[in-house]
Amino acid sequence: MKITRMHGAGGKVMQNLIGDVILGSLSTTQVNGGIGLQDLDDGSTIPIGDNEIVFTVDGHTVDPIFFKGGDIGRISVCGTVNDLSVMGAKPLALSMSFVLPEGFDIEQLKEIMASINLACEEAGVAVITGDTKVSNVSDIIISSAGIGIVEKGKAIRDKGMKEGDSIIVTGNLAEHGLTILLSREGFDMESDLKSDVAPVNGLIQSVLSSGITINAMKDPTRGGLADSLNEMAEKSGLGVTLQEDKIPLSDEVKFISEALGIDPLTVANEGKVVMAIPKKDAEKALEIIKEHPLGKNAQIVGDVTSEHKGVIMETLVGKRVVDTPIGDPIPRVC
Secondary structure, X not given: OOOOHHHHOOHXXXXXXXXXXXXXXXXXOOOOOOOOHHHOOOOEXXXXXXXXXXXXXXXEOOOOOEEOOEEHHHXXXXXXXXXXXXXXXXXXXXXXXXXEEOOOOHHHHHHHHXXXXXXXXXXXXEEEXXXXXXXXXXXXXXXXXXXXXXXXXXXXXOOOOOOOOEEEEOOOOOHHHHHHHHHHHOOOOOOOOOOOOOOOHHHHHHHHOOOOXXXXXXXXXXXXXXXXXXXXHHHHOOEXXXXXXXXXXXXXXXXXXXXXXXXXXXXXXXXXXXXXXXHHHHHHHHHHHHHOHHHOOOEEEEEEEOOOOEEEEEEOOEEEEOOOOOOOOOXXXX
């Protein structure tokens, strides 16, 4: 068997690669009883005194590297900040490792670095270490790692959904992946669609600082909302019921998805969060989220149940299963 792009596109193929080949080859995957690699969360933790250091790493290979709403530099910051943030951590610092193709335009690198700097300012983090290599790769690759801090025992897990929780999505879905697709393939469509790539730590902290409990949380990147909710449901041993008419999708995303035959629930996002929140607090949480610039289109999209496993969506014509995608329908997006 050979590696294909599907092995890096989220979904079942990538999950099998990680579980069977990568995780299955390691004997030590956690430190001091913290959350470890074996938990397959958005990051891991190292308990130190009354706090836990949250640590995450991500690799970024995007085609094209510049697109409406962002570029590979912005994604490298936001993707890492968001992985820390959905675990309830305050992001502190990042590392950046660059693999540059020989002949890469230095002016383009300056533009990418300016984008990295702006995203760091938005998120309130610093790049404190890094590495640079030049190779015969076809395009720039950025690997970013990040550390954050959370009170000991307060890290939010993607397995923490509880029966009766409300599921909140913080904004319109599928904008990033479809923007990449239109940019890459040159479809003859007039579109104002742009990527949603943004750091979500401020939005998440606005909910947590209000005293509202978030039982589980993920940022729905590769594999989209479908992949994230199925993973959360499987890990919690519960099910999710979605309401189709509550899923936040722009008219433009609906049109493009239908025209291209793509399920927008499986398309990557780079500035959205899916949260499981106790039902009694859901409306208050939604109100707080909508007050944030990144949350104006947020919706309560469903609830957590023990009546079934997996994810089911209630539509105008009945119910349908929202399964874990085999992979992201649009590879090389993050």
